[in-house]
Each structure stands twice: as structure tokens, then as C-alpha cells.
Amino acid sequence: MHALQSLQALAVSIRCSRGQEICSSSRPAEYWYRVVSGSARRCVIRADGRRQIIDLLLPGDFFGFSERNEYDCDSTVEAVVEGTIVASYLRNRAEMMADTDPQLARELRHVAYKALSRTRAHLLLLGRVTAREKVGAFLLELIERCSGGATDTIKLPISRYDIADCLALSVETVCRSLTELKQRGVIALSGTRCVRIVDRQALEEGDSDSDASFARRKVASFHRGNSSADAKPVGPRAGRQLRHNGQANGFRQLTGT
């Protein structure tokens, strides 16, 4: 984010109207992009017509690399809000530049790592069980990405439909989750797009009752670390697995260690 300045020489700004397609994986990626203002979404349309949003792009986020790979999906990036501005960089030029500027090359690697982190965070979101958990965690992540955790209020950049397609839920379920969170006093809504976090703690757990009782309910039948950990983790800190085994007591306990 610092030595990327050299890249800025190549930047060409594009102003996008709402819903406009910015790039699609159907043609060889000629450009890298960075969201300057507004927001964008990377979408996949399934054979059955459902849409899934696999990446939500906010100001500062890069996208468009990940050159055609084996298991790469047919995704499209669209601007979400009217007047979204993205900077585009001719890929060839950028790569040539990186060839002679090791620092830039490192930064570009870093950019890819950030995209990977973003995608992993998304993956964790989808792995959650209940809809309230998903929506709650999504709000927290969004507020974190938008304001760096500074505030507890956020203007949602996307619609309920987009949220639904982000979380692999139906719109109705997203709505219900939000109203439920509101009624429980976990969040507050001003209009439909403005959310304020009231009880951060409860939002992180997202679980049934909002008071503290983390694990110890919800304890049984899980196949956690142990599920096939039949070798004591030889490495330096074997304590990690155990911590989790300790706090959850269900079946399938660890044998060794």
C-alpha cells in the first residue's frame, strides 16, 4: 500500500454506473483493478439461475488478477452503486514494472494475499450454522472493513438481496435475521441501510440467547480437532488442539496426549 505508488503511474480511472459490468472472467484479464470509491461485487451465476456473490469489493480492494486457472469459476465483477470509481492498470505494463522493481513485486504479492484473506474470511462466514450468525458476522466484518473498527455504525453499501447472495441465504431470511437482531436489542436500524451495533458481544456469537454462555451448550456430537488427530501434535505448541478439546466436552475425545 505504500510502494504501490509506482503503480499509480499506470492508473486509469473508470467511472461505473450502477450494475455495470467491470470485468468478466470470460476474456483473458488484460487489467488489474482497484476500487477507489463506491463498491463492487464479484458474482457467479449458477446453472439454476441462482446468483452467488463471492467477493465484495470496497475502496482499496484490488481485483482482476488470478489469471485463468484450472479451477477458476466464471465470475463477473459489477459496480454496486452509481458512480463507483475503479482504477485500472494494464497488466502487462504492471508486470513489466514489477520485473524491475522488487519492492513493487512484493507489494503485488501482498495484494494477492489480501484478496486471499478476504476470501477466507468469506469462507468462514459461509461456514457458520445459523442465519443470525451469518448476518451478525457479516455486519461485523463489513464494519471492520469500512471503518477499521473505529465506529459502530455503518451505512450498508449493498441491498438485502446482495447480502443474501453473499451469505447463501434467501432475502427473507436475511430480513428476518436483521429484524430479530433489532428486536433483541443487538443492533439498531435507522432506515433500512443504516445499522448500529449495540451489543457487539452478542453479535459475535450470534447464537440463540444473547447472554453469555458460549460453549458448553452446543457441545455434543461435534467432530472437532480430534476427528482424526491420532498423533499428538509434535510441534512446539501442542496446546492448541487441547484448548479446544477442553472447552468442549462431547464424544470422540482425543486419545493421546
Next chain:
Amino acid sequence: MHALQSLQALAVSIRCSRGQEICSSSRPAEYWYRVVSGSARRCVIRADGRRQIIDLLLPGDFFGFSERNEYDCDSTVEAVVEGTIVASYLRNRAEMMADTDPQLARELRHVAYKALSRTRAHLLLLGRVTAREKVGAFLLELIERCSGGATDTIKLPISRYDIADCLALSVETVCRSLTELKQRGVIALSGTRCVRIVDRQALEEGDSDSDASFARRKVASFHRGNSSADAKPVGPRAGRQLRHNGQANGFRQLTGT
């Protein structure tokens, strides 16, 4: 994958026992790794004790980069099978090497892109609706990654529990899905770990009835591409969205175009 040869000079092989922790995000990543043989899984343990596998690592896959980032999760990579071999590369050495070898730098970028693609594919998997879809798509992806689509038979490298935690399902549901697929004649099982794809077509859809009737059922109520596409995709190929709108007929049709 070709000019990475120069990197091989740094490689130090490690033999891992079953379940052994290879690296954890709790300490600054000193190494990059590559799976040589066997397999590994990147796991996250949630507060409630559930485990999620966010990356399945097969021979040839790199992991361990994605230096500490903002929204990075506390994950751990473990060997799945006894005798898994991973090559490790001292990160600093590798980066210094890349500084003087632009081709290597490009390859390293490519490695990150591959990890990103892998994670995206996983994201698509989790976004599927039914358990059968998830399991079916998972099998296809696995067979693709293992044999490059050459065969239609695969020896599952991981247990049902691992599959469950990959797909955010319960073990029981994974089992049921597999038996159901078997009974429908979509797959064949030899023992518990060996799967043969019989009806690839049906597996890709994963949907209720196995005969061809893709979209056109399952048509209503979806918020697909159009959901907030109020600007005609100005770009060169606006046909993309339309294709999908055409094949699905539900509400919320596109206004423009």
C-alpha cells in the same frame, strides 16, 4: 510451476505423521510450504468448538504465505495422512531470491493466484443449497484436482468427518448424501473410500431428480443477476446477464436492455 525450480534449492522436506500440525497462524509465518505427497487440511476451530476446514491441500499445492493480514483467521494446517511429505522454504530466503529473479517473482504471484482460485472454488461449494449438491460438487472437484479429470475413480484422501467440515455439513448428512447418490446410481462405492463417478451429469446438478430438466424447475423467487442491475451492462458483451435471464424466467426481470 516451471521456473519454480530455482526455489527447489531452498526446499527442506518434512515428513509428517497423521494429524500433525505443520504450521499455525499463531506465529509469524517463517516458511512457505508445498505438499509433496499425502494431503493436509487448513482448519479453524470456532468458539463453539466446531471445526471448519477452509483449505484442502493436495500434492503440488502451496500454502503458508498470506502473511498476517487484517481479516485473517486463526487457522492451522495439519497433515491428514501418515507420512505426508511437505517441502518447506524459508520465506526470507525465497523472497530475497525473488527480488533478483523476476521470473520467480511472477511464479510466486501465480502460486498465490492458484490458492485464491482454490479458495474461491471452495466458496462456490459452500454456496450450494442442498447437501447432495455440495457433496456431488465436492467429489467432482476432488477428482479434478487429484487426477486432472483423467479418470472417474477416486480414493478419498480424507474421512467423512473431514468432508463434513469442508462442506459445513454434519457427518450424518454427508453419509446420507453419499448413500443416496449411490442408490440413485450416480456414484459407485468400493469400500468406504473409493468412489467412482457413474453419472457425471447428474452429479453436477446434484438436484432432486437425476434426469435432465435443469433450470425451468427451480425457477421462481430467485434474485439473480438482475437483482440490482438497473444499468445495462455497457461493456462489450452485455449478453452474459441476458443469457441467464433468458433461461430463468421468474420475477424481478431486468428492466433495461
Next chain:
DNA sequence: CGAGAGCTTGAATCCGGTCAAACTATGTGG
């Protein structure tokens, strides 16, 4: 002011999680 996108709520259905129990495979110790 009207139209349509976006949002919300309700009712019925169905799928997947949970709990329970049995079965198989594998490996270990007597």
C-alpha cells in the same frame, strides 16, 4: 403521483442437524 425496486412479514413445507444406536475396519495387547 404512479411504477417498480427493494424490504418486510406470515404460513406451510422440507431439509439438515441432533440424538441415538448399531455396524465395520483397524490395530493393540493378552
Next chain:
DNA sequence: CCACATAGTTTGACCGGATTCAAGCTCTCG
């Protein structure tokens, strides 16, 4: 070599929660 223990797998019954379908609402923009 067999008995036993344990991990891994499978099947069944039940229940809760998410999707689906339906309808009404609000907000915005022309």
C-alpha cells in the same frame, strides 16, 4: 490368534430452522 478398544461409518427418528410461496409494505425516482 483372538478379544477388545476405538475410530470411522451408517441408518433411523425427531425437531427446528431456512426456503419457498404469497402478499403487503416503503422508498425512490421518473
